[in-house]
Amino acid sequence: MAAPIRVAIVGMGKIAHDQHLPSIAGNGDFELAATVSSRGEAVNDLPHFRTLGELLEAGVDVDAVALCTPPQVRYDLAAQAIAAGKHVFLEKPPGATLAEVALLDAQAAAAGVTLFASWHSRYAAGVEPARQWLRGRKITAASIVWREDVRVWHPGQDWIWEPGGLGVFDPGINALSIATHILPPFFLLEGRLSLPSNRAAPIAADLHFRTSDGAPVHMDLDWRQTGPQSWDITVETDGGTLKLEKGGAVLTTPEGTQATDDREYPGLYARFAELVHAGTRDVDTAPLRLVADAFLRGHRLTVEEFHD
Amino acid sequence: MAAPIRVAIVGMGKIAHDQHLPSIAGNGDFELAATVSSRGEAVNDLPHFRTLGELLEAGVDVDAVALCTPPQVRYDLAAQAIAAGKHVFLEKPPGATLAEVALLDAQAAAAGVTLFASWHSRYAAGVEPARQWLRGRKITAASIVWREDVRVWHPGQDWIWEPGGLGVFDPGINALSIATHILPPFFLLEGRLSLPSNRAAPIAADLHFRTSDGAPVHMDLDWRQTGPQSWDITVETDGGTLKLEKGGAVLTTPEGTQATDDREYPGLYARFAELVHAGTRDVDTAPLRLVADAFLRGHRLTVEEFHD
Numbered sequence: 001m002a003a004p005i006r007v008a009i010v011g012m013g014k015i016a017h018d019q020h021l022p023s024i025a026g027n028g029d030f031e032l033a034a035t036v037s038s039r040g041e042a043v044n045d046l047p048h049f050r051t052l053g054e055l056l057e058a059g060v061d062v063d064a065v066a067l068c069t070p071p072q073v074r075y076d077l078a079a080q081a082i083a084a085g086k087h088v089f090l091e092k093p094p095g096a097t098l099a100e101v102a103l104l105d106a107q108a109a110a111a112g113v114t115l116f117a118s119w120h121s122r123y124a125a126g127v128e129p130a131r132q133w134l135r136g137r138k139i140t141a142a143s144i145v146w147r148e149d150v151r152v153w154h155p156g157q158d159w160i161w162e163p164g165g166l167g168v169f170d171p172g173i174n175a176l177s178i179a180t181h182i183l184p185p186f187f188l189l190e191g192r193l194s195l196p197s198n199r200a201a202p203i204a205a206d207l208h209f210r211t212s213d214g215a216p217v218h219m220d221l222d223w224r225q226t227g228p229q230s231w232d233i234t235v236e237t238d239g240g241t242l243k244l245e246k247g248g249a250v251l252t253t254p255e256g257t258q259a260t261d262d263r264e265y266p267g268l269y270a271r272f273a274e275l276v277h278a279g280t281r282d283v284d285t286a287p288l289r290l291v292a293d294a295f296l297r298g299h300r301l302t303v304e305e306f307h308d
Numbered sequence: 309m310a311a312p313i314r315v316a317i318v319g320m321g322k323i324a325h326d327q328h329l330p331s332i333a334g335n336g337d338f339e340l341a342a343t344v345s346s347r348g349e350a351v352n353d354l355p356h357f358r359t360l361g362e363l364l365e366a367g368v369d370v371d372a373v374a375l376c377t378p379p380q381v382r383y384d385l386a387a388q389a390i391a392a393g394k395h396v397f398l399e400k401p402p403g404a405t406l407a408e409v410a411l412l413d414a415q416a417a418a419a420g421v422t423l424f425a426s427w428h429s430r431y432a433a434g435v436e437p438a439r440q441w442l443r444g445r446k447i448t449a450a451s452i453v454w455r456e457d458v459r460v461w462h463p464g465q466d467w468i469w470e471p472g473g474l475g476v477f478d479p480g481i482n483a484l485s486i487a488t489h490i491l492p493p494f495f496l497l498e499g500r501l502s503l504p505s506n507r508a509a510p511i512a513a514d515l516h517f518r519t520s521d522g523a524p525v526h527m528d529l530d531w532r533q534t535g536p537q538s539w540d541i542t543v544e545t546d547g548g549t550l551k552l553e554k555g556g557a558v559l560t561t562p563e564g565t566q567a568t569d570d571r572e573y574p575g576l577y578a579r580f581a582e583l584v585h586a587g588t589r590d591v592d593t594a595p596l597r598l599v600a601d602a603f604l605r606g607h608r609l610t611v612e613e614f615h616d
Contacts, residue, residue, distance in 0.1 A: 075495070097601035098406075099495035099594070103520055106493070163498075164605045185414070187383070187407035190471075200607060212411055286407070292600035293405035297472045299508060 004031035005087070005276055008062045010052050010077055011069035012037035015091060019120075020066055023265040029273035033062045052077050056084050064114075064276065067091060070159040071166075075100040078115075082107045087114040087276050089268075093173055093288050094118075096164035105283040114275045116268075117283040119177035123267030124248025125260035130235075131182045133253055137237040142183055142217040145232050146175045147225035150203070156308055160201065167201025169291045171231075172221040176287040178233060178248050179217065186211040188290065191298035196306035203306055207294055312339035313395070313584055316370045318360050318385060319377035320345035323399060327428075328374055331573040337581035341370045360385050364392050372422075372584065375399060378467040379474075383408040386423070390415045395422040395584050397576075401481055401596050402426075404472035413591045422583045424576075425591040427485035431575030432556025433568035438543075439490040441561055445545040450491060450525040453540045454483045455533035458511070464616050468509065475509025477599045479539075480529040484595040486541060486556050487525065494519040496598065499606035504614035511614055515602055 007030050009016050021043065024030045034047040036055055042048040049055040055062065064087035067077050071093050078095075081088050082104065094117035095101040101117065108115035121127070148171055159165045166173065179186070191207035203224060209217035231247035240254035250259040275282055315338050317324050329351065332338045342355040344363055350356040357363040363370065372395035375385050379401050386403075389396050390412065402425035403409040409425065416423035429435070456479055467473045474481065487494070499515035511532060517525035539555035548562035558567040583590055 097496050097605050098597050099493070099601050102597070103493045103495055107520070163607055185407070185411045187411055188405050212415070289406050289410070289600075292597075292604045293407050295603040296600045297405050299471055 002029075002277065005029055005063045005273060006031050006033035006061055007064045007066055007089075008032075008034040008036060008055060008060070009066050009068060010036040011067060012039070012041045013068060016066075016068040019265040020068060023269045026266060027269045027273065030269060034060050052080055056080065063087060064089065064272075071096045072159060072162065072164040075104065078104050079107060082111050082113055082115070085111060085113060087116075087272075089116050089118060089272050092117070092119050092177070093166065093170075093291070094283065094285065095288075098285055098288060098292055101283065101285050101288065105281060108281055108283075112279070114272070114279070115281045115283055116272050116275055117285065118268045118272070119174070119181075119284070119287060120264040120268055121174035121177050121248050122181050123264040123271070124178070124244075125263060126244050126251030126258065127178055127181060127248045129258065130242055130244050130248075130251050133242060134182055134235060134237065137239045139183060139211065139213065139215045139235055139237050141215055141236040142179070142211075143234045144175045144179060144217070144219040145230045146172050147220065147222040147230040149226050149229065150223035150306075151308060161199045163200050165201055166291060167195075167199070168203055168205060168221045168223040169201075169294070171223075172205065172219070173287045173291055174247065175219065175221075175231070175233065176290050178244065180284075180286040180290070183217065183235070184211045184213055184215075186217050188293045188297050191294050192301060193294065193298045194301045194303045196304060197302050198305040198307075203303065205294060205298070207298070209290075310337075310585065313337055313371045313581060314339050314341035314369055315372045315374055315397075316340075316342040316344060316363060316368070317374050317376060318344040319375065320347070320349045321376060324374075324376040327573040328376060331577045334574060335577045335581065338577060342368050360388055364388070371395060372397065372580075379404045380467065380470065380472040383412065386412050387415060390419050390421055390423070393419060393421060395424075395580075397424050397580050398426060400425070400427050400485070401474065401478075401599070402591065402593065403596075406593055406596060406600055409591065409593050409596065413589065416589055416591075420587070422580070422587070423589045423591055424580050424583055425593065426576050426580075427482070427489075427592070427595060428572040428576055429482035429486050429556050430489050431572040431579070432486070432552075433571060434552050434559030434566065435486055435489060435556045437566065438550060438552055438556075438559050441550060442490055442543060442545065445547045447491060447519065447521065447523045447543055447545050449523055449544040450487070450519075451542045452483045452487060452525070452527040453538045453542075454480055455528065455530040455538040457534050457537065458531035458614075459616065469507045471508050473509055474599060475503075475507070476511055476513055476529045476531045477509075477602070479531075480513065480527070481595045481599055482555065483527065483529075483539070483541065484598050486552065488592075488594040488598070491525065491543070492519045492521055492523075494525050496601045496605050499602050500609060501602065501606045502609045502611045504612060505610050506613040506615075511611065513602060513606070515606070517598075
């Protein structure tokens with residue numbers, strides 16, 4: 001058994017507390033070594049720092065860092081960690097731009113460290129079985145409906161509305177991370193982005209894609225949904241309809257329905273350990289590329305102001 | 309001497325007439341075989357068709373196609389040509405989205421045909437000497453100033469203002485194709501896009517990039533320039549200042565100035581022949597990726613209406 005990977009969490013926000021801490025605690029391949037937080041937050045009397053630079057200078061024994069900060073500041077932290085020879089786990093999206101992620105990947109390759117652009121939704125319980133089920137079947141159409149209430153899920157997160165914060169594509173990129181994993185390659189034909197007049201990022205989007213085989217893929221993203229929430233992908237095939245619900249957790253095919261407990265972040269950390277031990281990287285930018293394409297090619301509509 | 313590559317031009321607009329026809333005529337590796345134009349335009353009594361599909365069905369002997377249509381319709385044409393086993397020369401930008409270009413590249417690889425995403429400005433006379441001069445020197449800053457009068461250069465080209473048409477990034481991507489060729493990798497930190505209130509694409513942009521070495525790269529793009537036009541890149545180094553002017557045609561270093569006749573499109577066709585003969589592809593999406601990043605991450609300002 002290899003020694004545990006000593007990991008520091010950078011950015012002690014909601015996702016670090018809800019997901020990273022319990023996943024690290026529950027995986028024997030990892031040991032939490034330190035935390036970095038602008039508020040100086042500590043965990044279990046472990047070393048804690050206000051910046052990654054302070055952690056690196058302090059000489060704390062750390063093999064890897066998990067970057068849970070907003071994407072707009074992720075590049076500098078990742079580049080700094082890679083230059084110090086640390087393995088890097090990037091929260092999604094892996095950066096604020098595609099070019100910076102490509103650059104980090106090249107830097108990690110040159111430094112011989114692991115870089116993991118994580119897409120947690122790909123580790124939802126139904127996703128891998130869905131991928132297997134679709135293999136060999138002819139896909140004729142797909143529909144993605146991701147409708148949630150931003151006030152419930154992102155209360156007061158101003159960074160998400162800033163350029164680079166993606167707006168409704170912050171959850172929407174989760175759907176795209178699943179779709180790019182289970183469907184043939186697809187690309188944008190046309191789209192409409194709805195932007196509140198007081199915000200720089202979209203609150204809703206309606207996108208028409210097409211797969212390499214000519215099948216239409218429609219995506220309906222909306223952050224203004226109250227009442228029941230939807231995180232569903234439906235795929236029509238020559239072997240019947242596949243439906244992934246609850247963000248990929250529940251899978252229904254003509255053979256029946258399966259649902260399993262949430263194992264997304266434990267799955268991500270298992271994958272990260274595998275990459276570190278194998279000395280390799282996993283940096284798939286396809287979901288972010290589709291979002292960039294939507295910003296590049298989509299029509300923009302101005303809609304009413306949004307206030308938290 | 310191999311038999312000439314029999315090439316068909318698809319899209320008989322300004323760029324086909326001004327550049328593609330004379331470059332094909334002036335290169336013994338090529339022979340013009342047919343034209344495709346929605347207006348049914350013929351050249352030298354050669355076979356002519358209204359669609360690429362008609363050309364392919366007619367069984368005309370063609371090895372390659374040069375796609376000179378607007379980017380919004382390029383994917384379907386390229387996919388059709390690749391599926392028919394033809395080599396493909398893509399005008400810039402290679403597509404309306406990054407995902408479709410990646411998909412075409414995969415399709416060309418699978419079909420064993422050449423795909424060439426052409427960036428004509430990289431073949432401007434000063435670019436390769438600039439690249440050589442910069443090699444081994446430390447770059448401390450760079451500035452790109454691309455200011456032209458859209459009414460002079462793109463009169464009545466409505467497609468350029470539509471989503472996928474890039475607006476001022478249509479010339480700006482030429483600058484980025486040079487900069488990504490001669491500078492270390494760089495990525496966007498922040499930017500401002502100015503959009504006329506009656507148009508879907510920017511008329512100006514102000515962008516701040518940074519190289520992997522930490523050097524700032526500033527880009528000033530404007531389509532509202534009357535009087536003298538600017539297509540200049542200035543690079544500050546530890547060995548003095550390098551300046552590329554007139555879109556890359558004129559190079560000045562501390563050693564002096566060199567200017568040569570325009571050889572951009574002849575250079576592109578020489579490269580295309582080389583790729584076809586070698587059985588390889590050249591699909592660099594870095595310039596389009598930076599544009600997508602600018603749309604993804606840039607702030608948008610609304611400016612006054614633009615009318616041709």
